[in-house]
Amino acid sequence: MPLAIYVLGLAIFAQGTSELMLAGLLPQLAADLGVSIPDAGLLISAFAIGMLVGAPVLAVLTLRVPRRTAMLVFLAIFVGTHVAGALTPNYGVLFATRIVGAVAYAGFWAATTITALRLVAPTGRGRAMAVLVGGLTLATVIGLPGGTFISEYLGWRAAFWAVAIMSALAMVAVAVTVPAGRPDTANPPRLRLELRAMAQPQLWIAYAVTALSVGATLVTFSYLAPLLIDVTGLPTGWVPVVLVIYGVGSAAGIAIGGRIADTRPFPTLYVGLSGVVVVSVALALTARFPVVVVVLVGVLGAFGFLTNPAVNTRVFALGEAAPTLAVSTNISAFNIGITVAPWLGGLAIGAGFGYPSVAWIGAGLGLAALATVLLAAALAHRSPPVREPVPASG
Known part of the structure; x- marks a missing residue:
């Protein structure tokens, strides 16, 4: 595996920490900026919206830009937004920096995914994607509690500075390790060809699998802390330990x-999604038994992330004639799952069904994802994906 792949994974870790850590900074943020905690919580939504919209838009705008150049620009913007966020006393400015930073992060994800998949042989794509997604896992296991820890002792602005510094170091590492690449001026990527290749039904079914599989796991993870404290009865100090167990899984x-x-x-x-369904049902039924819940949380993480390399490589295989738009749209699909699943869980909790209900929702989303995979498999046997020659741009 090329060193550049691991560097890109660490860059994802640096930026993914910003995406996740805000949940632990909300009380301090709200008090410092003079807003309510729900208003501070909108900063999380702002980041999700930026990610959802940013990937396909920036993919189109940078279609003919060398990948490494695009990644460096996105990282520079990301660093700038976090410096501005750390310095501003204004909620509105911070809100704007969250959107802009998320858009840059989405663009980085798109460029990074295409670059990583083209730096390895087809048989190594799954491992390459595992390294990239591993960066986000590190952000969950280390970045989220680390940001909260820094905030407790040095304030929330210090956490923003930490992300800016890590992202700046990642920028240097990307510049050193990722091949420069040059656009093919004789046969450059064309938006019309990419749009035509995007018309495949199988590709959009793959996006549905992405959104549903991510949502099936994340709906439970989003409300894991209150479930552990209020239903399972674990002390607050055990929550970070269980999160680490989830991360290990x-x-x-x-x-x-x-x-x-x-x-x-x-x-x-099939294995990953079936596991998510079974574990989610077990969590819903045994939520009051601490030892069982702790074990199941780790297993949920394992089954939930088992599917991740498969959904990514599947999209790239189907969208090989439209690599830029195919990959960037898949990132939007991820963020649909990340955004909609917690919203569904919130509706269930707000309706009085309790925290175990989120695990039932996870099981339902997992079953929907399984049905979608069965449809995709049936279509795959009938017709192969559209493949047109596309030049490799750095």
Whole structure:
């Protein structure tokens, strides 16, 4: 595996920390900026919206820009937004920096995914994606509690400075390790060809699998802390420990999925999603038993992240004639799952069904994802994906 792949994974870790850490900074942020905690919580929504919209828009705007150049520009913008966020006393300015930073992060994800998949042989794509997603897992296990820890002792602005410094270091590492690449001026990427290749029904079914599979796991993870405290009865100090267990399970799932996703994408999805359904039902039924819940949380992370390399490599295989738009739209699909699933969980909790209800929702989303995979497999046997020659741009 090229060193550049691991550098890109660390860059994802630096930026992903910003995406996740805000949940632990809300009380301090709200008090310092003079806003309510719900208003401070909108900063999380702002980031999600920026990610959702940013990936396909920036993919189109940078279609003919060398990938490394695009990544460096996106990282520079991301660093700038966090410096501005750390310095501003104004909620509105901070809100704007969250949107702009998320758009840049989405653009970086799109450029990074295409670059990583083209730096390895087709049989290594699953492992490459496992490394990239592993960066986000590290952000969950280390970045989220680390940002909260820094905030407790040095204030929330220090957490923003930490992200800016890590992202700046990642920028230097990307410049050193990622090949420069040059656009093919004789046969440059064309938006019309990419749009035509995007018309495949199989590709949009793959996006549905992405959104549903992410949502199936994340709906439970989003409300894990209150479930552990209010239903399972664990002390507050145990929550970070359980999050680490979830992260360890996630890392194991990514490692296994990365090794088998290229050769067995559909079996990987069947096993991973079936596991998510079974574990979610078990969590809903045993939420009051601490030992069982702690074990199940780790297993949920493993099954949930087992599918991740498979959904990514599947999209790239289907959208090989439209690599830029295919990958960037898949990032938007991820963020649809990340945004909609917690919203559904919130509706259930608000309606009085309690925190275990989010696990039932996770099981339902997992079943929907399984049905979508079955449809995708049936279509795959009928017709191969559209493949047109597309030049490799750095």
